[in-house]
Amino acid sequence: MEKIVFLDRATLAPQIKLRKPGFAHEFVEYEKTAPEDVLTRLAGATIAITNKVALTKEVLDRLPGLKLVAVAATGTDCVDKAACQHRGIAVANIRGYALNTVPEHTFALMLALRRNLVAYRNDVLAGVWQKSGQFCFFDHPIHDLGGARLGIIGEGVLGQRVAEIGKAFGMVPMFAAHKGKQGLGPLYTPWSEVLATSDVISIHSPLTPETRNMLAMPEFRAMKRKPLIINTARGGLVDEGALVQALDEGLISGAGFDVTDGEPPRMDSPLMRVAGRPNVILTPHVAWASDEAQQALADQLVDNIENFVGGKPTNLVQSAY
Incomplete structure (x- = not known):
């Protein structure tokens, strides 16, 4: 019998609703797990489910019965995959659920900032309308949005979908060539051109050592049209x-962020210090979190577990062999 x-x-x-797998099992769930409790709680487990709780080499090396880590998200940076490979532990993730x-959250931020909805709402509440005469x-x-140039960093399914919606609004989407790389084909617009000509820049990239801080002062100073910066991908980009x-300095016109570098952010973090400005919107990593998504x-998570136990694994980012 599997212990999940x-x-x-x-x-x-x-x-x-998280349905229970259709095979003999024991299912234990915890609302939250502190790092010091991970090993104790996974003792005897054959399948671990985690969204953001880190599974380190030190923990994985002490779980001889673990066969599968089912990540309840697309990103798997919370799992030491090298340690899993060494111990023959499979890792599966979730795909395609956030299309x-x-x-939609990206464009909610974009529309609110391009049309200054926060500033106008604040003014209405302060009685400015009545005083206007x-x-x-x-x-x-x-x-x-119509006619605006939309620079998209990240050409995966989410970046592609943002481009489709942008076209429906009459925007001109451009996929940025990977920073520091040339000759990537006709899909891409040179990195420097995207920075210089975009009215809105929307980020849909994974966080890797290569992409960390991909937008910093040199990039902001190259943004000639003072674009909005939208980040619904990962903090740290x-x-x-x-x-x-x-x-x-007025190098950009505003920022709509759903992610921060460290979550939740410290109250004195850079984004928290400017979150009250009318040209900044900060939401708590909920772009992915419609009830439908x-x-x-949740359904795909259980599918992954059932398929693994049934010998036909799906969505493996790393095989057990």
Whole structure:
């Protein structure tokens, strides 16, 4: 009989139904798990489920019965995959569930900032409308999406979907060539051109050593059209201190971020210090989290586990062999 342990069930909303696998098993779930409790809670487990709880080499080396790590997310950086490979532990992840929710959140941020909705809402609540003496007022600039140049960093399924929606708005999407690389084919616009000509830059890249801080002061200073910066991908892709400096110097017109470098962020972190500005929107890593997307994730998670136990594994990022 398999023993399945879910280390951080609270990373899925309580209304999301997680069906139990259709084979003999013991299922144990914890709302949250501190690092010092991981080993104890996984003792005797054959299948571990984690979203953000780290599974380190030190822990994995002491779990001889573990056969599968089922990650309840797409990113697998919380798992030491080299240690899993050494011990013959398979790792599976979730794919394709966020095709609507992340792009929709991206455009919610984009529309709110391009049309200055936060600033106008604040003014309405402060009574500025009544003081204006006419039917409307123009204290903050409003820009259409139609005709704007949309620079997209990351050409995966989410970046592609953002491009499709951008075209529907009449935007001109451009996929940025990978930083520091040339000759990547007709899909791509040179990195320097995307920086210089975009009205909005939307990030949809994984976080790797190569992509960390891919946008910093040199890049912000190359942004001639003072674009919005939208990040619904990963914290750490943008140098947050440099982002604040770029906002202060007027090098960019605003920022819509759903992710931070360290989550939750410290109250004195760069993004938290500017989160109250009308041209900054910071949301708590919820772009992925529509009810529909979370349910699709939960269903796929159990599918991955059932398929692995049934001998037909799916969504493996690393085989057990």
